[in-house]
Amino acid sequence: MIGIVSYGAGNIFSLTAALERQGIKYGMIHKPEDFERYERYIIPGVGHAGAAMSKLNETGLVPYIKALKKPVLGICVGLQLLTEFSEEGNSNLTGIVPARTLDFGEKIKLKVPHTGWNKVYSDQSATELFEGISNEAYFYFVHSYFVEFNSKFTVAFADYGIKFSAAVKKDNFYGVQFHPEKSGGAGEKLLKNFSHLKE
Amino acid sequence: MTSAEMVLWEKLSGSQLGAKFRRQHPIGLYIADFYCHKYRLIVEVDGSIHNQPEIAEHDKTRQTHLEAEGFTVIRFTNQQIYKDLESVLTTILSHMQHPLSGGGGLTKRIIPCLDVKDGRTVKGVNFVDLRDAGDPVELAWQYSRQGADELVFLDITATHERRKTMAELVKAVARNVNIPFTIGGGINEIADADILLNSGADKISINSAAVRRPELINELAAAFGKQFVVVAVDTKYVNGRNMVHLNGGRLITEIETESWIKEAQERGAGEILLTSMDHDGTKGGFDNTLLKKINDSISIPLIASGGAGSVQHFVDVFEQTDVDAALAASVFHYGEILIPDLKHILKENNIEVRI
Numbered sequence: 001m002i003g004i005v006s007y008g009a010g011n012i013f014s015l016t017a018a019l020e021r022q023g024i025k026y027g028m029i030h031k032p033e034d035f036e037r038y039e040r041y042i043i044p045g046v047g048h049a050g051a052a053m054s055k056l057n058e059t060g061l062v063p064y065i066k067a068l069k070k071p072v073l074g075i076c077v078g079l080q081l082l083t084e085f086s087e088e089g090n091s092n093l094t095g096i097v098p099a100r101t102l103d104f105g106e107k108i109k110l111k112v113p114h115t116g117w118n119k120v121y122s123d124q125s126a127t128e129l130f131e132g133i134s135n136e137a138y139f140y141f142v143h144s145y146f147v148e149f150n151s152k153f154t155v156a157f158a159d160y161g162i163k164f165s166a167a168v169k170k171d172n173f174y175g176v177q178f179h180p181e182k183s184g185g186a187g188e189k190l191l192k193n194f195s196h197l198k199e
Numbered sequence: 200m201t202s203a204e205m206v207l208w209e210k211l212s213g214s215q216l217g218a219k220f221r222r223q224h225p226i227g228l229y230i231a232d233f234y235c236h237k238y239r240l241i242v243e244v245d246g247s248i249h250n251q252p253e254i255a256e257h258d259k260t261r262q263t264h265l266e267a268e269g270f271t272v273i274r275f276t277n278q279q280i281y282k283d284l285e286s287v288l289t290t291i292l293s294h295m296q297h298p299l300s301g302g303g304g305l306t307k308r309i310i311p312c313l314d315v316k317d318g319r320t321v322k323g324v325n326f327v328d329l330r331d332a333g334d335p336v337e338l339a340w341q342y343s344r345q346g347a348d349e350l351v352f353l354d355i356t357a358t359h360e361r362r363k364t365m366a367e368l369v370k371a372v373a374r375n376v377n378i379p380f381t382i383g384g385g386i387n388e389i390a391d392a393d394i395l396l397n398s399g400a401d402k403i404s405i406n407s408a409a410v411r412r413p414e415l416i417n418e419l420a421a422a423f424g425k426q427f428v429v430v431a432v433d434t435k436y437v438n439g440r441n442m443v444h445l446n447g448g449r450l451i452t453e454i455e456t457e458s459w460i461k462e463a464q465e466r467g468a469g470e471i472l473l474t475s476m477d478h479d480g481t482k483g484g485f486d487n488t489l490l491k492k493i494n495d496s497i498s499i500p501l502i503a504s505g506g507a508g509s510v511q512h513f514v515d516v517f518e519q520t521d522v523d524a525a526l527a528a529s530v531f532h533y534g535e536i537l538i539p540d541l542k543h544i545l546k547e548n549n550i551e552v553r554i
Contacts, residue, residue, distance in 0.1 A: 013399040017374045047424045113426045113469055115500045116523065117348055117553045119304025138306065138553040140379055142401070142426040151263045159303025162269045182379045182401065184343070 002026040002195060003038030005065070007056045009077065010046030018181035022188055024195045032064045039070055040195060045077030049101060049145060050089030052077050062094060071197045072173050079168065079175030080147060088145050097170045099150045104143075108161030113144045120166040120178065122156035127169050129176075129193050130156060137186040139166065139178035147177060203277040204232060204244050210288055211242075218295055226270070229261055238295050241265060243274045306551045307517050308348035308524035309538060310502060311531040313338060314355045315384075318368050320532075321355065336371045342531070343378045345538040348553060350376070351404065351472070351526060354384030355447075366398045373399025381429055388415070389422050396423060404429040404472060407445045410452060410459070413466060420467025429502075430468040432460060434489070435476040441489055448476035457493060464497050471497065472526065475505040482508025482530070484515060491520040502526050510536055510544050517550045 002019065004012060006028045019026050026042075029035060043065070045052050056062060065072070074082045081093050086101035093101070104112045117138040122130035130137075139158075146164035149157055156167035158177075167176045174194070180187035200208065200222065211220040211233055224234035226241070233242040248254055262272045271294055275287050314321045319333040339350050352372070354365055369382055382395050383404030392403045409415050409430055419428045433444045434456040441456040460471055473493060475486035485506045494501045500523040503516050507527035516525050530536045542552045 011397045011399065013370065013397060014373050014401070017399060018377065020374070021377070046426075111498055111500050111523065113499070114305070115426065115470060116308050117306045136304070138304070142379075144425070149267050149269075151267050160305060161303070163266060163271075163303075179379075182377065184377050188377060 001038050002040040002042055003029040003034060005029045005041060005043045005056075005059075005061060005078075007052075007059045007061070009052040009055050010044060012044050014179075015042070015044055015075070015181045018188060018191060022192050022195070024191065029061070030059075032061065035064055035068065040197070041065075041068060041070065041072045042194075043072065043074040043078035043081060045075065045079075045081060047077060048088055049077050049080045049086040049093065050091030053081055053086075053091050053093050056081060056094075066094060066096060069172055071194065073194050074173070074175035075181075076143060076177060076179060079165075079177055080145060082168070082170075082173055082175045083147055086145060096173050097147075097153055097168050097175065099147055099153055099165070099168065101145050101147050103145055104160070104162075110161045113142055114146075114160045115142050116140070117183075118158045118160060118166075118178075120156050120158050122167065126155040127167070127174070128197060129167065129169070129174060129190060131193050133186050133189050133193075139176075139180070139183040139186060141178045143177060147175070201244065201246055201277070203246070203280045206284065207233070207242070207244060207275075207280050207287070210284065211291075216288070216292055216295060226265065227268075229265065235295065239270045240291075240294050241270050241272045242291060243272060244280060245274055245276050247277070249276075304551065306348070306553045307522075307545065308502075309346075309513070309541060309552070310349045310351055310524050310526040311342045311347050311538075312351040312353060312504070312526050312528045313532075314353050314528065315365065315368065316355055318365065335368060336375055338532075339372050339376045339380070342538070343376045346542055346554065347378065347538055349378055349524070350380040352380065352382050352384075353404070354382075366394050369395055369398035369400050383429070383431055389418055392419055392423060392427070396427065402427055402429050402470070404431045406431040406433065409463065410443060410445060410454065413462065416463055416466035416468055420469070425467050425469035425499075428468050429470045429472055430460075430463040431472040431474065432456060432463070433474050433476050444476055448479075456489075457496065460493055460497060464499050468499060470500045470502065470523075472502040472504060478506030479504070481506055484508065484512040485520075485525065487516055487519045490516065490522055494520050494522050500524065507536075510541050513541060514545060514548050514550065517545065518548065 080101040082096045083099045083101045084095040087103040119136050120139050149163045153168045153170050154165040155169045158166040180190045218235050218237040220233050220235045224231045231241040232244050320335045379401040381402040381404050382400045386405050387408045434441045435444050443452045443454040443459050478486045485503050490503050502524040503522045504526040545552045
């Protein structure tokens with residue numbers, strides 16, 4: 001069963017709907033004792049990374065998240081929260097994954113937000129998250145900030161004027177920049193894979 | 200230079216491929232065989248020495264470092280250059296796309312638009328397999344199965360009757376459909392948008408309400424993020440100028456379309472949906488002249504709307520204007536254009552689409 005960290009950053013209706021379509025059971029995490037009820041965790045998130053981090057800090061759950069040994073999946077801003085720092089509001093984040101979240105605006109000449117379906121090149125040998133998903137599958141992105149490409153922790157990348165992390169993995173912590181709950185069959189498969197991930 | 204490098208250099212020198220290449224160009228600690236700065240593209244030619252395990256390992260490490268810095272590295276063997284220079288050049292060219300012609304693998308989007316009234320679709324729909332042609336949820340599901348990239352629902356009665364929300368419909372769509380969708384119509388304040396967001400909408404579209412009170416754009420962007428805010432603009436050509444219209448094109452304003460779109464962008468719109476009322480319903484093609492002008496002048500995504508009648512019209516709008524997405528209603532609803540066929544033809548025309 002998946003526990004979704006509840007900290008008030010954005011709507012999770014579409015996420016829970018996607019989990020329900022896949023027959024994946026879930027519940028909400030509001031306080032530290034809730035963690036032990038679940039085997040997998042999702043950190044959702046939309047909007048401003050700095051604001052989201054403040055909200056997450058207010059819950060007091062951050063030390064417990066850092067101590068988790070079971071698989072954790074950050075989605076969109078939830079991924080960015082796993083990194084050390086974001087150029088969005090020059091915010092310090094959890095630092096679970098040693099990488100930075102950067103602003104597209106100053107680095108590329110393309111339109112921002114990066115909106116739409118982009119090709120994701122996944123390293124199937126690095127993670128089972130993309131098992132059964134084509135190596136160049138399309139996923140749906142909407143974001144203005146990105147987690148920098150890192151040869152150690154990036155397990156899938158996309159290219160938008162600059163190569164960036166579509167998915168990262170460090171130990172039991174995973175994060176995806178795209179929205180699996182809005183990415184058609186490929187996204188649903190990824191959620192299913194996460195729910196089956198070995199610990 | 201090795202002789203294979205000489206052969207390649209004869210084709211790369213003097214900007215023959217459309218951009219300047221340098222040979223033996225230093226990048227950090229490395230020296231690239233050939234380097235094109237405009238596209239941050241490194242071309243390496245590997246002689247037989249690169250087959251040795253240690254050298255190959257070194258090449259791999261170096262490539263990883265360079266790619267982490269945002270460079271693209273492509274490698275060819277001497278044999279490829281001697282025997283198949285043409286495909287070598289084709290490969291190099293494929294990495295030399297204009298910085299504004301869409302980035303990486305980002306696709307152009309195809310968006311069916313559903314008009315909804317009292318929770319039912321209104322325009323005639325003529326799908327073979329549909330049990331209930333008026334059920335927007337079933338229709339949305341069908342479109343997502345066909346390969347639509349996104350959906351737009353417009354509550355067409357909203358502006359006149361001040362209809363507030365379609366929350367129940369939005370929830371039903373979000374439960375059943377696995378692609379993003381936008382809701383428009385009757386959104387006048389933060390509270391309207393908040394309900395739709397919490398019901399599962401990915402974006403909201405505002406039109407008349409933004410023209411009447413432009414601060415609404417700022418407020419929505421601040422509350423929910425730019426990516427949530429689509430500003431829809433209906434335009435009509437009047438006395439030599441493109442003017443913003445309200446109420447489905449019935450009411451002219453004094454605002455020029457291009458300046459309004461720029462203002463919307465500055466205020467925090469994350470995307471523009473531009474409908475040409477002159478082209479809408481004609482099935483004569485999109486207003487490519489206007490769309491190109493607008494697309495070139497903004498830095499947020501633009502959705503083209505109004506005038507789609509044939510597959511070629513979609514090819515034209517993407518080729519001629521480089522807009523990010525194209526929206527249509529009746530050609531899809533009546534099955535005149537099937538989305539899988541449309542995408543197939545777009546792909547044949549080298550337009551990046553999700554298939």
